[in-house]
Amino acid sequence: MAMPTHIVAVGGIVENEQGEILLVKTYHGGWVFPGGQVETGENLIEALVREIKEESGIDTEVSRLIGVYSNIAIYKWHDGVTDVPTKVMLDYICKPVGGQLSTSDETSDSRWVAKDNALDMITSPAIRTRFQAYLEFAGNVAYIVYETKPEFKVAMSREI
Template sequence: MLMPTHIVAVGGIVENQEGNILLVKTRDGGWVYPGGQVEVGENLLDALSREIKEESGIDTVVSYLIGVHSNTRIHKWYDGVTDVPTKVMFDYVCKPVGGELSISEETTDSRWVAKDKVLDLITAPAIRMRYQAYLEFDGTINYTEYVTKPKFELKVKRTL
C-alpha cells in the first residue's frame, strides 16, 4: 500500500501600515501574493517567512491563519511521468518588519499594491478566490477544495 502524499504550501498576504498588499510577479507571468512549498523538516511559519523573503526581499512576522485550501487535482509533473499529488495550502496574514523590495529566481517584479487594486493584477482563479477570502475574513477560517486543470472548478467552500 502506498503512503498518502501531499504537497504542503503556505501563502502570505502581507499588509503594510498604509493598507497596501505585497504582490510578486512570477516568472510564469502571473501576479500572486508570496508563498510556496514547505521544505522537509520546516514548520509552516518559518517556511512562510522564508518564501516571502526569497520572493520579495521583505522580512515579515506571521500574524494569523485565514484559510486552508486543497487543490485535489492530480496531474503529471513537467517530466510527464511523476504524479503531482494533492496540494494543501495554508494562507496567513503577515506584517512587514523590514527588508527591501527585490526580485528572485522565481519572480520578475515585486510591489506594494492598494488593497482594492490587487484583483486588477491577479488573474489566476484560485489565487483570486483565496485573496477574496482575505477581503471577506471575519475571524472564521475559510476552507476550499478546488481543481485548477483542465479549468478551475470550486468543489467545496465553507468556513470552520
C-alpha cells in the first residue's frame, strides 16, 4: 500500500479595523481570500503569513483557526495522467499589521472589501462555502468535506 499523500494549504481571512476583508483576484479563479500550499519544512502560521504577503503585499498576524476543510475530489492534473492528491485546508482569521496592497505573479488585483459585499465577489463554490463558515463563526471550528469535481458538492458539514 502506498503512503498517503495530501496537499496541505492555509487560507487567511484578513479583517481590518473598518470591518473590511482582504480579497485578491487570481488569474484563474476570480476573487478569493489569500492563501496557498504549505511548503516542505514550513509551519502553518509561517506559510499563511508568507502567502498573504506574496499575494497581497499585506503583513498579517494570525489570530485563530476557524475552519478545517477536506477536498476529497479524485481527478487528474492538467497533464491528464497525474492523480491530484486529497487537499486539507485550514482557514484562520488574521489581522493586518503593515504592508501595502500590491499584486503578484498569482494575483492581478488586491483590495479591501466591505465584509457584507465579499460574498458577492467570490464566485468559487468552495471559497464561498469557506467564507460563509467565517461569517457564521461563533467560536466552534467548522469541518466541511467537499468535492470540487465533477461539480461542487458538500459531503459533510459539522462543528468540531
